[in-house]
Amino acid sequence: MNQAVSNNLSFKEKNRERNRRYRERNATVISERHKKWVEENREKRLEHQRRYRQKNRELLNRKNKEYNQINSDMRKEYTKRYYLENKDKVYAANALWRKNNPEAYRLIASAARARRRAHKYNTRIGRIDWKAIHERSGMICGICHGPIVGDFDYDHIIPLAKGGPHVTENIQLAHPSCNRAKRDTINYRPQREIVRSN
Numbered sequence: 466m467n468q469a470v471s472n473n474l475s476f477k478e479k480n481r482e483r484n485r486r487y488r489e490r491n492a493t494v495i496s497e498r499h500k501k502w503v504e505e506n507r508e509k510r511l512e513h514q515r516r517y518r519q520k521n522r523e524l525l526n527r528k529n530k531e532y533n534q535i536n537s538d539m540r541k542e543y544t545k546r547y548y549l550e551n552k553d554k555v556y557a558a559n560a561l562w563r564k565n566n567p568e569a570y571r572l573i574a575s576a577a578r579a580r581r582r583a584h585k586y587n588t589r590i591g592r593i594d595w596k597a598i599h600e601r602s603g604m605i606c607g608i609c610h611g612p613i614v615g616d617f618d619y620d621h622i623i624p625l626a627k628g629g630p631h632v633t634e635n636i637q638l639a640h641p642s643c644n645r646a647k648r649d650t651i652n653y654r655p656q657r658e659i660v661r662s663n
């Protein structure tokens with residue numbers, strides 16, 4: 466290393482050290498100044514960001530997609546590994562959640578059951594609006610038209626086994642007993658004696 470470079474380096478180092486000390490001593494002032502600058506240039510920055518996004522929309526979309534894919538894979542992998550390494554803990558936590566949230570759990574379990582059956586019958590599966598189904602039903606059994614108190618099933622009006630699709634329009638609330646009695650019948654008419662609340 467020749468003398469000039471060495472001097473230069475030590476000058477740079479000294480300078481860096483001086484700057485570091487200055488920043489340390491004036492941290493508050495610098496941070497305040499930076500905040501003020503950000504505040505004053507907010508509009509300009511937003512405009513710049515907006516233009517950048519517009520110009521690079523495709524690239525950003527692709528990057529976003531890639532990121533989401535990798536992230537989702539990682540998350541799945543992580544969840545799976547965590548589950549395998551902590552089965553007892555996960556099981557206990559799930560059991561506790563089920564115990565504390567019986568209503569929510571019943572909903573999730575019924576929905577999952579309906580979806581599994583739809584897969585089994587290889588029928589059309591749409592995005593289900595469960596809230597709409599509940600609002601439409603008003604907690605009245607779609608089969609016997611009696612009020613539902615407590616447990617209920619999601620009944621496919623045209624049964625999956627008869628080619629009915631798994632879509633919002635084809636799903637209604639029903640007593641589990643009514644649902645069992647109806648099975649895969651189309652236009653099922655319940656008999657009075659088998660109709661009860663559960």
Ligand SMILES: [Zn+2]
Nearest residue numbers: 606609640643
């Ligand atoms: Zn019923």
